[in-house]
Amino acid sequence: MNFANLAFRDLNRTNPCIKYVDSDGTSSTTFKIIIVSNMLPLHAHKDGEKKGLSFNYDEDSPLWQRKDGFSPDTVVFYVVSLNADIDVNKQEEVVERLMDDFNRVHTFLVNELFSEFYHGFCKHHLWPIFHYMLPMCGKHVDQFDLGLWQAYISANKIFADKVLEVANPETDYIWIHDYHLMAVLVFLRNKRYMAKLGFFLQSPVLASEIYRTLPVRADILRIFLNYDLIGFHTFDFARHILSCCSRMLGLDYESKRGQIGLDYSGRTVYIKIPSIGIHLGKVENVLNIPSTSVKVKEFKGKFKGKHVIVGVDDMNLFQAIILKLLAFEQLLRQGSSTVDEDRGIMSYFPRTSVLIIYEYVGCSPSLSGAIRINSWDISSIAEAMRSAVSMDDSLRQLRHEQNYSDVQSHDVTYWARSFLHSMERACLDHYNYQCWVLGFSFTFKVDALSLGFQKLFSKSIVPAYNRTDRWAIFLDFDGTLVPHSSTKKNLSSEVVTALNTLCDDPKNTVFIVSGRGRNSLTEWMAPCEGLGLAAEHGYFIRYFPSQTS
Numbered sequence: 001m002n003f004a005n006l007a008f009r010d011l012n013r014t015n016p017c018i019k020y021v022d023s024d025g026t027s028s029t030t031f032k033i034i035i036v037s038n039m040l041p042l043h044a045h046k047d048g049e050k051k052g053l054s055f056n057y058d059e060d061s062p063l064w065q066r067k068d069g070f071s072p073d074t075v076v077f078y079v080v081s082l083n084a085d086i087d088v089n090k091q092e093e094v095v096e097r098l099m100d101d102f103n104r105v106h107t108f109l110v111n112e113l114f115s116e117f118y119h120g121f122c123k124h125h126l127w128p129i130f131h132y133m134l135p136m137c138g139k140h141v142d143q144f145d146l147g148l149w150q151a152y153i154s155a156n157k158i159f160a161d162k163v164l165e166v167a168n169p170e171t172d173y174i175w176i177h178d179y180h181l182m183a184v185l186v187f188l189r190n191k192r193y194m195a196k197l198g199f200f201l202q203s204p205v206l207a208s209e210i211y212r213t214l215p216v217r218a219d220i221l222r223i224f225l226n227y228d229l230i231g232f233h234t235f236d237f238a239r240h241i242l243s244c245c246s247r248m249l250g251l252d253y254e255s256k257r258g259q260i261g262l263d264y265s266g267r268t269v270y271i272k273i274p275s276i277g278i279h280l281g282k283v284e285n286v287l288n289i290p291s292t293s294v295k296v297k298e299f300k301g302k303f304k305g306k307h308v309i310v311g312v313d314d315m316n317l318f319q320a321i322i323l324k325l326l327a328f329e330q331l332l333r334q335g336s337s338t339v340d341e342d343r344g345i346m347s348y349f350p351r352t353s354v355l356i357i358y359e360y361v362g363c364s365p366s367l368s369g370a371i372r373i374n375s376w377d378i379s380s381i382a383e384a385m386r387s388a389v390s391m392d393d394s395l396r397q398l399r400h401e402q403n404y405s406d407v408q409s410h411d412v413t414y415w416a417r418s419f420l421h422s423m424e425r426a427c428l429d430h431y432n433y434q435c436w437v438l439g440f441s442f443t444f445k446v447d448a449l450s451l452g453f454q455k456l457f458s459k460s461i462v463p464a465y466n467r468t469d470r471w472a473i474f475l476d477f478d479g480t481l482v483p484h485s486s487t488k489k490n491l492s493s494e495v496v497t498a499l500n501t502l503c504d505d506p507k508n509t510v511f512i513v514s515g516r517g518r519n520s521l522t523e524w525m526a527p528c529e530g531l532g533l534a535a536e537h538g539y540f541i542r543y544f545p546s547q548t549s
Contacts, residue, residue: 032075032172033420036163038118038180040080040106042098053094065279069416079105079162081114105162109155116151118180124148125214126179130203132210144215153183160187169195173423178202182223186444189226193435193446196427199224200231200419202276204360205240208247219442221245225264226445229426231272231419233362238271259422266433266448270426274418275363277411307389320358320375327381334382354388354396355403356381366410369402470507477514477521489524496527503530513538 042055067076082094098106109117125148159181167174169192176184176199188195211217221244224230232238238260245251245262253262253271260271286292299308309328313319355370357363364372373384391399433448454460465471475481481499482489491499502510511532514521518535522542525531533542 031071031073031420032077032168033070034077034079034163034167034172034174035177036079036159036174036181036184037177038081040078040082042082055098060282065282065412066416068279068281069413070420077105077166079107079159079166081107081109081159105166107158107162109158113151113155116148117155120145121148121152122180127203129210129214130179130206132204132206134210134213146215149216153186156181156183157187160184163188164191167192167195172196173198173420173427175200175419175423182220185223185226186442189446190437190444193437194430196423196430197227198229198231198419198423198426199227200272201237202233202362204362205232205237207240208244211240211244212248217244218248221249222442222445225249225251225262225269227269229270229272229419229423231274231422233273233275234365235273236365237362238273242271259425265438265445267446268426268429270422272419272422274415275366275410276415277363277366278407279413280408280411309385309388323375323378324381327378328385330378330382331385353400354391355399356384356388366406367403368406369399468507471509473502473508473510474513475511477512477516477524481512489520491524491527499528499531503528518542 039061070076082098095106125144163174163184164187167188169188173196174188176182176197179201182199185197185199188197214220221241224241225245230238230241232241242253242260242262245253251262251264253260255261260273261268262271287296311321311324313321313324315321355367357367357370357372358375359372360375364370371384371388373380375381429448432451434451434453436447436449437444438447439445477489478484481491481495499510502508509532510530511534512521512525513534515537516535518533518540521533521535525533530544532544534540535542
């Protein structure tokens with residue numbers, strides 16, 4: 001086993017903050033957060049007068065709205081890609097402008113790479129399978145394209161390189177968003193193992209039975225396990241990841257510091273379950289705009305005395321819009337005293353509306369007053385609509401108040417604030433361990449060991465050995481006595497000689513501890529007399545050749 005680059009040893013235990021010196025000579029302590037996202041919370045449009053691009057904030061983006069959840073002394077940098085075609089000759093100018101005016105570090109992906117990364121792997125492989133759509137349809141099988149996976153990794157490396165340009169790994173927090181950029185961590189952790197890394201997945205998480213169909217499943221799980229904190233919308237989503245780690249990698253988890261923690265190579269990977277929420281202040285501001293009041297008054301007059309059903313959907317395959325319309329049609333066909341079949345319009349209760357929500361939506365568990373439905377069951381959707389329309393006013397009011405309370409207490413600012421606080425807590429142990437970097441590519445991991453751990457050197461072992469009357473020596477078999485890659489497990493003559501020399505010394509008790517079976521170990525270790533064996537991880541123990549228990 002090759003150990004490389006001991007980290008975290010002899011490092012000052014600095015707090016996760018940086019200091020700025022003002023013009024008057026006073027200093028202030030502040031947090032620095034680097035947010036990494038595939039989508040830029042800016043709108044770019046051509047400026048006819050300046051013959052260039054103009055930028056303005058996308059105030060509806062949670063990436064932008066979360067800033068209100070950070071403290072005033074927080075410095076926020078964004079590493080993002082811009083959804084606009086920029087002339088190659090002007091890219092450097094745009095990068096400087098975004099950095100100076102918006103604290104944005106922009107990455108440029110060539111068109112072919114972006115197409116394979118985003119439209120290829122992200123939208124063709126990850127997005128469907130995260131929504132339980134298997135890569136198979138009838139007689140046609142959609143084969144996994146390894147080239148698209150390589151493009152995904154290449155794009156993530158470009159983002160990681162940009163992060164490294166602006167990040168101080170000892171002080172800065174790096175918050176990565178969604179499945180597009182999961183692998184950014186690989187390149188950050190490999191070069192900066194002290195980096196404080198958090199990840200929030202805004203997509204559903206598939207059950208382990210479905211996840212197993214993904215050829216790169218183990219690689220993605222190991223990516224997750226190198227973060228300090230991982231966020232999911234619901235406990236069900238988190239449970240699926242925990243189940244995958246348990247079934248495929250044999251990892252256990254437990255509750256630590258009020259959070260779920262996965263033990264991996266001596267480190268604890270924490271799980272956070274906050275739904276994103278909305279920016280309530282932003283919504284209230286929009287409602288107070290005069291034009292909004294005019295539009296509300298218009299709707300009140302137009303639909304007076306009628307029930308109104310409003311659908312909120314993205315135009316994509318998994319929103320079940322067709323099923324919703326079919327359910328509405330079924331409701332009309334079945335007839336109801338509260339339904340105007342001619343108009344197909346259902347009363348307007350501005351303060352007591354009833355919310356019907358798909359059970360798999362991320363905010364579903366957080367909205368205790370909502371009616372939850374199975375999006376695939378047309379009859380249950382129709383029945384939920386009927387229940388909402390005919391619901392007693394007092395019950396309608398109660399459900400509305402429950403939902404409003406949930407939205408008010410868990411808005412987007414709470415999400416940002418609580419996630420950052422959890423990142424701080426998750427990274428507290430960084431300075432309590434010394435870490436060894438092991439493996440390459442996606443087998444890479446950081447092994448965390450106690451500060452008292454010491455690598456064994458002969459100059460320190462020999463004096464201690466000579467001072468001690470009794471020694472207990474425990475050795476592994478695979479990887480220690482024989483290489484992992486060896487098909488023949490017979491010991492070399494040098495290993496046999498060394499083991500017999502140790503066993504001949506009366507003050508030594510030497511054991512081989514292995515997961516191998518007792519018959520195999522007995523056969524392979526036959527040349528070594530006086531050697532103890534612990535087979536099947538200690539289930540069978542032989543203290544000397546004539547005894548087995």
